[in-house]
Amino acid sequence: xxxxxxxxxxxxxxxxxxxxxxxxxxxxxxxxxxxxxxxxxxxxxxxxxxxxxxxxxxxxxxxxxxxxxxxxxxxxxxxxxxxxxxxxxxxxxxxxxxxxxxxxxxxxxxxxxxxxxxxxxxxxxxxxxxxxxxxxxxxxxxxxxxxxxxxxxxxxxxxxxxxxxxxxxxxxxxxxxxxxxxxxxxxxxxxxxxxxxxxxxxxxxxxxxxxxxxxxxxxxxxxxxxxxxxxxxxx
Amino acid sequence: xxxxxxxxxxxxxxxxxxxxxxxxxxxxxxxxxxxxxxxxxxxxxxxxxxxxxxxxxxxxxxxxxxxxxxxxxxxxxxxxxxxxxxxxxxxxxxxxxxxxxxxxxxxxxxxxxxxxxxxxxxxxxxxxxxxxxxxxxxxxxxxxxxxxxxxxxxxxxxxxxxxxxxxxxxxxxxxxxxxxxxxxxxxxxxxxxxxxxxxxxxxxxxxxxxxxxxxxxxxxxxxxxxxxxxxxxxxxxxxxxxxxx
Numbered sequence: 001x002x003x004x005x006x007x008x009x010x011x012x013x014x015x016x017x018x019x020x021x022x023x024x025x026x027x028x029x030x031x032x033x034x035x036x037x038x039x040x041x042x043x044x045x046x047x048x049x050x051x052x053x054x055x056x057x058x059x060x061x062x063x064x065x066x067x068x069x070x071x072x073x074x075x076x077x078x079x080x081x082x083x084x085x086x087x088x089x090x091x092x093x094x095x096x097x098x099x100x101x102x103x104x105x106x107x108x109x110x111x112x113x114x115x116x117x118x119x120x121x122x123x124x125x126x127x128x129x130x131x132x133x134x135x136x137x138x139x140x141x142x143x144x145x146x147x148x149x150x151x152x153x154x155x156x157x158x159x160x161x162x163x164x165x166x167x168x169x170x171x172x173x174x175x176x177x178x179x180x181x182x183x184x185x186x187x188x189x190x191x192x193x194x195x196x197x198x199x200x201x202x203x204x205x206x207x208x209x210x211x212x213x214x215x216x217x218x219x220x221x222x223x224x225x226x227x228x229x230x231x232x233x234x235x
Numbered sequence: 236x237x238x239x240x241x242x243x244x245x246x247x248x249x250x251x252x253x254x255x256x257x258x259x260x261x262x263x264x265x266x267x268x269x270x271x272x273x274x275x276x277x278x279x280x281x282x283x284x285x286x287x288x289x290x291x292x293x294x295x296x297x298x299x300x301x302x303x304x305x306x307x308x309x310x311x312x313x314x315x316x317x318x319x320x321x322x323x324x325x326x327x328x329x330x331x332x333x334x335x336x337x338x339x340x341x342x343x344x345x346x347x348x349x350x351x352x353x354x355x356x357x358x359x360x361x362x363x364x365x366x367x368x369x370x371x372x373x374x375x376x377x378x379x380x381x382x383x384x385x386x387x388x389x390x391x392x393x394x395x396x397x398x399x400x401x402x403x404x405x406x407x408x409x410x411x412x413x414x415x416x417x418x419x420x421x422x423x424x425x426x427x428x429x430x431x432x433x434x435x436x437x438x439x440x441x442x443x444x445x446x447x448x449x450x451x452x453x454x455x456x457x458x459x460x461x462x463x464x465x466x467x468x469x470x471x472x473x474x475x476x477x478x479x480x
Contacts, residue, residue, distance in 0.1 A: 050323060099238060
């Protein structure tokens with residue numbers, strides 16, 4: 001379970017998150033929806049202890065992320081890029097990540113197999129396509145077989161087969177009782193996969209609930225989104 | 236903590252730049268001893284510092300290692316996501332920042348201590364072979380002090396990189412300062428106080444006959460240099476704890 005409670009965040013002189021609160025429940029896929037620059041990544045970074053909030057709390061399984069002893073066995077996270085240094089091979093990257101949490105090297109080959117990168121294990125991360133980088137990032141997130149997944153725009157750069165694979169994979173994790181939180185600006189994609197939806201715009205949570213509740217009388221998630229937000233651009 | 240240190244060792248030794256630093260550190264000093272030997276023998280220039288002075292040129296090794304252990308966290312991981320850095324993966328895997336910094340420092344100390352021991356043994360051993368009785372065998376304490384000097388300079392490079400959050404600036408400055416134009420050494424010509432700058436004072440732990448403006452006892456020199464490094468590390472750690480990753 002993930003709970004974000006009244007998080008405020010200031011960057012430079014600008015406030016970018018205002019009293020952001022929501023929960024993501026076990027056994028469900030929670031979609032975190034918002035236009036670019038709405039505060040999705042900032043919220044996830046606070047949740048993962050990477051950035052510090054001005055006030056509020058973000059908890060994973062009841063604890064701040066930074067207090068988890070072997071965090072990868074509880075939480076798998078995927079943010080921008082793969083997280084791998086350009087000069088490192090996929091396996092080399094995963095080997096240090098595994099070592100940092102006391103996980104056996106055998107897990108490295110298992111997760112490379114899971115995300116379909118077993119044949120690319122020796123290739124340098126700097127030569128990976130965007131889609132392969134996402135897969136490598138996901139592989140690192142899965143190393144500790146975590147009960148919570150936090151994924152920022154996970155389908156970005158994936159081809160149609162990859163998107164389909166990701167959808168089935170995340171649904172399967174939720175069906176096994178895992179908590180899955182994923183951010184996206186792709187409404188069609190999110191409508192396909194999410195049980196619950198949290199909508200953020202300009203640093204404010206504008207609505208949250210089950211997919212049906214959020215769609216309400218709007219006909220589709222996309223219609224609901226544009227009705228709830230300013231529209232996200234000048235066009 | 237052991238897991239974090241193991242991870243940092245794997246990370247560091249897996250980087251091509253770090254391997255270059257490791258090799259340069261081990262090889263440069265013995266090579267310089269070899270190149271200098273004929274001239275030193277002809278002019279009868281060998282003295283009790285011969286073999287230890289040459290360790291200075293190998294310092295490029297620990298400096299590279301000290302910088303890249305931190306700068307590799309900060310470089311962009313790819314064109315498609317210019318803001319993405321390895322540091323994100325590092326802090327997700329080990330979110331307790333002080334423990335992370337300690338693990339990095341420990342890994343660096345272990346690697347540089349081994350590197351410096353090999354370089355020191357090779358350089359002084361080669362000196363004995365080439366110069367024989369003209370150069371006395373250095374006491375073990377002097378050799379240990381040379382190793383300590385290398386380790387402390389690596390930690391200095393690490394702490395500066397931690398503070399400035401960039402690898403190119405500290406690496407350029409440190410290499411230029413230790414090879415082409417030593418700003419610290421030039422300062423000693425201006426003021427005696429410059430004798431207490433970290434790289435200058437530290438050398439007095441193991442060198443006896445070089446041109447120092449102020450004579451400082453080896454133990455005092457070691458303490459002064461350690462205090463410098465500790466101060467840099469504390470500043471770096473405080474900034475690292477406070478800043479957003």
